[in-house]
Amino acid sequence: MLKVSGLDVFYGDAQALDGVSLEVAEGSIVAIVGANGAGKTSLIRTIAGINRPARGQIHFRGLDIAGAPSYKVCDLGIGQVAEGxxxxxxxxxxxxxxxxxxxxxxxxxxxxxxxxxxxxxxxxxxxxxxxxxxxxxxxxxxxxxxxxxxxxxELVMFDEPSLGLAPTVVQQVLATIRDLNREGLTCVLVEQNVAVSLRLAARAYVLENGRVTLSGTGKELLADDRVRQAYLGM
Ligand SMILES: Nc1ncnc2c1ncn2[C@@H]1O[C@H](COP(=O)(O)OP(=O)(O)O)[C@@H](O)[C@H]1O
Ligand SMILES: [Mg+2]
Known part of the structure; x- marks a missing residue:
């Protein structure tokens, strides 16, 4: 449904995304995992048409939307729930x-x-x-x-949807995302609760300093030693 290839994004001279590629299958949840400043929000905002990429393609249902204005991207069916x-x-x-x-x-x-x-x-x-x-x-x-x-x-990108919420509400928000997905909504999920997001996700990508350093099924990443050490504190 969504295919991002070789995306570079800069803020002035500072590079926020470096050759990022990923795919989101229709009907799935795809998790993006990474530390603060890794580029997760920049990625979402670039797909949403808020940031312009210096290089790369963003195909949605086969149509290249890289650099398209955000109202056009929204009207094609890509929504976002912004951080904060x-x-x-x-x-x-x-x-x-x-x-x-x-x-x-x-x-x-x-x-x-x-x-x-x-x-x-x-x-x-x-x-x-x-x-x-x-x-x-x-x-x-x-x-x-x-x-x-x-x-x-048809596709919603959630940027840190549970940030700053009370624990019971966190569970409620994540359960809502799971339910929306079961009803057919395709989701990109950036979430502090890495273990929960990997359990929900069909695929997941790890972003470090603007680059994808690891990807796989949610299960594979949950079992990966590097992910467990860096993001799950195990
Ligand atoms: N509007 C901006 N202007 C300049 N630099 C920015 C801006 N937004 C983000 N950055 C920088 O880009 C990098 C990636 O940030 P961001 O995409 O917000 O990461 P994350 O969402 O993973 O925490 C960081 O180094 C951040 O400081
Ligand atoms: Mg962010």
Whole structure:
């Protein structure tokens, strides 16, 4: 579904991604593992059309989208849930959801998507008129995911979705991602809980200093000594 080949990304003179290649099969969860500063967010933002690559291709369903503007990428069906839950704090829950449905691809199915999101997150239904900035961290993350789903994406990239959340909410967010995947959503997952993300993932890639240094099935990486030492503390 998604194929990234030889991606280079720079911030000024500093190289953030160096020849990154990866593949995401339709219907799968693919985990990206790496330390702080490894380039995970840069990779997601480049696929999303926010950063422009200096070199490389990004094929989505066969179409090269490298360098395409983000609204086009979104409208092709690639959504992202950005690091740090970027909800609009002064807008209500309901208005935040509406913002997600402004893509041309999502307009016709807006009401149906809204019902689906509110069924998925009943807490949002109870708080539709509440300002998003007054929600708890977990509720804001649900809203960020819900807003993304309002765009009717086929592939969603989750950047640290459980960062800063209470342990029970972490489990809830990760279970939601697992359930969405079971319903057919293809997912790219960057997650601090490396063990959980590798268990969920069909494939996984390890990023170090902007390069893919290791890849395999989630199971293979869970059993890999280098991964266990560096990311699982074993
Ligand atoms: N907007 C930016 N301007 C300059 N450097 C950046 C910017 N965003 C990220 N970087 C740098 O790029 C590298 C990769 O960062 P990032 O993609 O955020 O990593 P990760 O998400 O894995 O923590 C880091 O060295 C970081 O300092
Ligand atoms: Mg990051």
């Amino acid at each position: 839950r970027q909800v609009f704090p002064t807008l209500s829950v309901s208005e935040n959801l509406d913002m997600g449905a402004m893509l041309p691809r999502a307009r016709a199915t807006r009401e149906r998507n809204r019902e689906r999101v509110l069924d998925l997150f009943p807490r949002l239904r109870e708080r539709l008129s509440q300002a998003a900035g007054t929600l708890s961290g977990g509720e804001q993350q649900m809203l960020a995911i819900g807003r993304c789903l309002m765009g009717a994406p």
